[in-house]
Amino acid sequence: xxxxxxxxxxxxQPFASKLIQSLQSISSQLIIKHVPTKxxxxxxxxxxxVEVLYTAKxxxxxxxxxxxxWIQAHFAGIEHLLKHxxxxxxxxxxxxxxxxxSIAEYVIGGLLSLNHxxxxxxxxxxxxxxxxxxxxxxxxxxxxxxxxxxIGYGGIGQEIARLASAFGMKIxxxxxxxxEPSINSWQFPNPSKIQHxxxxxxxxxxxxxxxxxxxxxxxxAVPLTENTKHMISxxxxxxxxxxxxxxxxxxxKVVDExxxxxxxxxxxxxxxxxDVFETEPLDAKSPLWNLPNVIISPHVSGLTxxxxxxxxxxxxNNLKRYLSGNPLLNEVNIKRGY
Numbered sequence: 001x002x003x004x005x006x007x008x009x010x011x012x013q014p015f016a017s018k019l020i021q022s023l024q025s026i027s028s029q030l031i032i033k034h035v036p037t038k039x040x041x042x043x044x045x046x047x048x049x050v051e052v053l054y055t056a057k058x059x060x061x062x063x064x065x066x067x068x069x070w071i072q073a074h075f076a077g078i079e080h081l082l083k084h085x086x087x088x089x090x091x092x093x094x095x096x097x098x099x100x101x102s103i104a105e106y107v108i109g110g111l112l113s114l115n116h117x118x119x120x121x122x123x124x125x126x127x128x129x130x131x132x133x134x135x136x137x138x139x140x141x142x143x144x145x146x147x148x149x150x151i152g153y154g155g156i157g158q159e160i161a162r163l164a165s166a167f168g169m170k171i172x173x174x175x176x177x178x179x180e181p182s183i184n185s186w187q188f189p190n191p192s193k194i195q196h197x198x199x200x201x202x203x204x205x206x207x208x209x210x211x212x213x214x215x216x217x218x219x220x221a222v223p224l225t226e227n228t229k230h231m232i233s234x235x236x237x238x239x240x241x242x243x244x245x246x247x248x249x250x251x252x253k254v255v256d257e258x259x260x261x262x263x264x265x266x267x268x269x270x271x272x273x274x275d276v277f278e279t280e281p282l283d284a285k286s287p288l289w290n291l292p293n294v295i296i297s298p299h300v301s302g303l304t305x306x307x308x309x310x311x312x313x314x315x316x317n318n319l320k321r322y323l324s325g326n327p328l329l330n331e332v333n334i335k336r337g338y
Contacts (some may be wrong), residue, residue: 002318004246006029006030006031006049006321007029007030007031007148007234007322008031008033008049008050008051008053008067008321009030009031009032009033009050009051009052009053009054009173009319010033010035010043010046010050010052010053010054010055011023011032011033011034011035011054011078012035012037012038012054013035013036013054013055013056013308013311014036014042014055014059015034015036015243015308016308018076019233019255019308019309019312020032020034020311022312022316023221023272023312023315023316023319025324026316026320027042027319027323029323030266030319031209031278032043033046034166038057038058040058040060042192043060043159044064044213046096047060047064047065047068047265048064048066048067049067050064050065050067050320051060051067051068051069051070052068052069052070052071052072052132052249052319053065053068053070053071053072054071054072054074054315055071055072055073055129055139056073056074056075057080059071059081059082059084059085059086059087061084061086062085062086062089064088068207069090069091070090070091070092070093070322070328071086071090071091071092071093072093072095072315073088073092073093073094073095074092074095074097075094075095075312076095076097076098076099076156076223076302076323077094077096077223077251078080078092078094078303078332079224079225079251079337082332082337083336084286086289087332087334088334089305089326090332092334093328093329093330093331093332093334094260094330094338095186095311095314095316095330096154096155096156096185097154097156097185097186097314097315097330098154098186098302098307098310098311099156099301099302099303099304099307099310100155100156100158100159100302101159101304102301102302102304103156103159103249103301103302104156104160104162104306105163105251106218106275106297106301107160107163107247107273107301108160108163108164108167108249110261110273110294110295111138111143111217111245111273112143112273113273113295114158114245114270114273114293115141115142115143116140117140119139119293119295120250121138121140125159129175130298131198132197132268139164143164143167143168143169144167144168144169145168145169145170145279146169146170146216146217146239147159147171147175147211147214147215147216147217148164148168148169148171148172148173148215148217148218148219148223149159149172149174149210149211149214149215149217149218149219149224150171150172150173150174150218150219150234150243151173151174151218151219151220151222151250151283152173152175152220152221152222152223152250153173153174153175153199153202154185154221155185155186155220156249157173157219157221158198160219160221161173161198161199162198163175164197169217170174170200171198171199171200171212172199172200172201172202172203172214172215172236173202173203173212174202174204174205174207174208174211175202175203175204176204176205176263176336178202178204182332184315184327184328184329184330184333186328186329186330193237200297205227205231206270206289208231208236208239209235209236209239212236212240212244213239213241214238215240215241215244216241216245217245217246217247218244218245218246218247219246219248219249220232220246220247220248220249220250220254220255221249221250222250222254222333223251223338224250224251224253224254224337225249225336225338226337228250228251228252228254229253229254230245230254230255230256231254232246232248232254232255232256232259232260232299233255233256233259234256234259234262234263237262237269238259238268238278239257240263240268240269242267243269244267244268244269244270244271245269245270245271245273245293246260246269246271246272246273247272247273247274248272248273248274248276249275249276249301249302250276251276252276252277252278252308253278254276255278257277257278257286257288260272261288261291262284263289264288264294265287265291267322270292270293271292271293271294271295272293272294272295273286273294273295274294274295274297275297275298275299275300275301276299277299280296280299281299282296291331314329317329319328335337
């Protein structure tokens with residue numbers, strides 16, 4: 001790339017001005033255009049000259065953006081973007097890892113909440129009830145010396161493992177490429193720094209059942225692809241030990257919801273912590289709302305007041321890589337779908 005070649009960057013997210021300024025200061029080659037909008041019509045005049053696009057959902061048709069070379073997504077999940085033809089013609093990178101800290105804290109917080117009967121405490125509190133059987137019904141479970149299985153060991157899975165290790169949990173994970181350390185993945189605040197020594201054993205996805213049989217807690221942390229849709233269904237629940245707790249912070253369709261409901265209603269699972277669902281919002285008639293030991297949140301586990309700051313740090317890092325011709329962080333393998 002020529003040192004004096006101008007690169008037009010279009011950002012559609014409503015970032016604070018100081019974040020836009022930090023991007024502009026990277027290089028005089030960059031011409032940053034900030035058009036915060038959810039309306040594609042407002043971007044039609046911008047498409048012809050854009051080389052780099054930062055967006056959550058809006059992308060052009062291939063014929064609208066002949067200069068487009070790279071799309072940086074604002075979120076980790078990009079299945080909605082893959083439906084657009086242009087993503088097959090450009091570099092596509094995700095914000096995977098940006099919300100990892102918040103999601104990992106959500107997971108550990110959820111496990112502690114169920115283990116220490118917090119939902120039951122709140123129910124008793126709402127009734128102003130001081131149970132005479134409190135010493136029997138509120139005996140907690142501890143995380144120490146239990147086994148946590150993490151399905152998917154990207155940035156989120158690694159941060160969950162880091163926190164879980166502090167509680168003395170044995171950690172097992174599944175990973176598609178055991179020999180591939182994901183050197184081009186983003187981990188805030190240390191890009192490309194893989195957590196070593198936390199995991200007792202790594203399993204290939206086809207050996208998922210072997211891992212599940214050993215786990216007291218299972219976390220789904222994989223992207224949604226054709227291969228991961230309903231990857232946790234009746235057979236997988238049957239492979240889990242009775243009394244397992246499931247956490248889903250990936251995508252709703254990774255878990256077969258009907259099979260999950262059956263596993264909960266039959267008491268095979270001890271509980272579930274669910275941030276995502278097959279259909280969102282979750283239908284008011286879903287049995288999940290009223291099942292005991294189920295914590296439901298409305299797809300918010302990745303929220304953090306630091307999200308935009310961290311997302312821009314990732315984008316800054318990738319812009320520098322783009323300028324120097326180095327591989328981009330979090331680049332999507334279109335064939336795999338993540």
